[in-house]
Amino acid sequence: MLQNEIVDILLRAGIPANTKGFTYIHDALELMDKDSYYFSGKVCVLYAKIAKQNGATPGQVERAIRYAFEGALTRGDLESVEQYLDPINTRNSNELKVLFLRWRQETHPMGDSSCDAMSVCRAQIYNEILDEMNALTFKIQQAVSNNGAENIAMQGQ
Template sequence: MSDISITYAGIFHVKDDLWRFINTMEDHQKVLVFTINGENNIKSIFRIETSGIQKLLMQIGIPANLLGFSYIVTALELIALNPEYLNNITKGLYADVSEKCSSTPVRVERNIRHAIEIGFLKGNLEMIKKIFTSSNYSDKGAPTNSNFLAAIYYYMVNNEL
């Protein structure tokens, strides 16, 4: 049995304040992130666990030594904080990932695409088919960056990873 403790509970008014807090945490620590609508009803809850994201990407077959691997992890952390990024990948998500990783949006997009292609060429086909349903995966090749990130995000949410 493991001990569970709350290390911090608070309200973050600015997304960047929450991101800075998450970056101070160790990989094994978990953060519950939730949004509340105008009537104070919880709209969504998502547990962020960086090591879980990394493990899933490695199970797919994306090598951890690729720069795109760390960009995908950062992108999925941002998407978990704000799923609206899935509707604004090029100008929103890539820009924010590049800012956090000291890169450029073009490099982020290219490195993510390269990591996805390597994962689909040399990866675990069984795991790929498990995550990527027929609607976003075909035997013709790797999905687009946005399809990949959306599929991974929803897989993690639905399987509580």
Template sequence: MNKPIRIVIADDNRELIEVLKSYLQSQDDMQLLGVAYHGNEALEVIYRELPDVLVLDIIMPHLDGIGVLEKLQFEKQRPRVIVLSAFGQEAIIQRIVSLGADYYMLKPFDLDTLGKRIRQLGDEPMYISSFGMSSPQSTIAQAVDMPAKSTVKNLEEEVTKVIYQMGVPAHVKGYQYLRDAIVSVIQEVSLIGAVTKELYPLIADKYQTTPTRAERAIRHAIELAWDRGNIDFINKFFGYSINTERGKPTSSEFIAMVAEKLRM
């Protein structure tokens, strides 16, 4: 029998980590060596355990996933890397690719697909070249674009349905602002990387207000959904239980997560 694939998970979402732990521990050909909740802790576990595969979140405190990849880039012995993220911005994906990640998976994701990617990487040994560690067939899992036939009206209807079901009150200004922000990000992914400079001014211009007021209204709408909304629907929509202890997501995180889920 082949040795199990040795895995480390790094993600600050404790609920998601518990889901991943349960899944990996149920797989006979996989061994979970440890978990980390921020980038610096991830590096400590990696250097100590020397895993075969690292499942890495991008948005983490202290040191983010890109920072972890930068630290690992020129190590003589490093794991294969599967990056998990709610962000599908092309510039971020390109940066992750340049730092040697093997797969890029958008949250929320299918656990069986993750397992398949881990097995593929476990079957492809790393080797050392003059440019650092690489593999014969490194592959980046790209984001799935929204079909071209989807119209703005269809998008607005779909986003409206989702945020209403989450519990965002339709009477607050932030309801319309949040809806339009999500639609805008679906149509132009790069906006999520320029929320303050481009997205909020775009919404403000449409509704003849200021970017600061647009941002506050969106934040208020998200807080209402998180505090008083339909948590069961939110859990179901994102594909796993949200971590209430972690606190509310930032406005940009929430917009990105909803947009990416609908784009898929």
């Protein structure tokens, strides 16, 4: 079911079906749907995972995806392409995210899945940053405290 949805959306977006990029974009959308880690900007890791699955290099995957997007943007039906892709910011990472989000909006109205995934990602990133800041604050407080104790000890001598 999921594979048919992805194939359908890629064809409607104007991605040429006769390119390796079609298969790689299909794999990318499937991975992004299964694990929000890939959606949160880890495109290089996504390329590596797809390359490993298909016996290619990450560079070949990136190039094939770029070529497929270029094919859709230059030779596809403009109205259909603009419905699923961003004709202005054509970087692979942006196009993959836009395509993923528009597919999820179409298949799950109100963005249930993608919004939840994005909220989870943002919350996770926020919590990681907060933890790091708390750890740094603690270290600074310890250093100030230790330095203050040393100064008091030196004054007493």
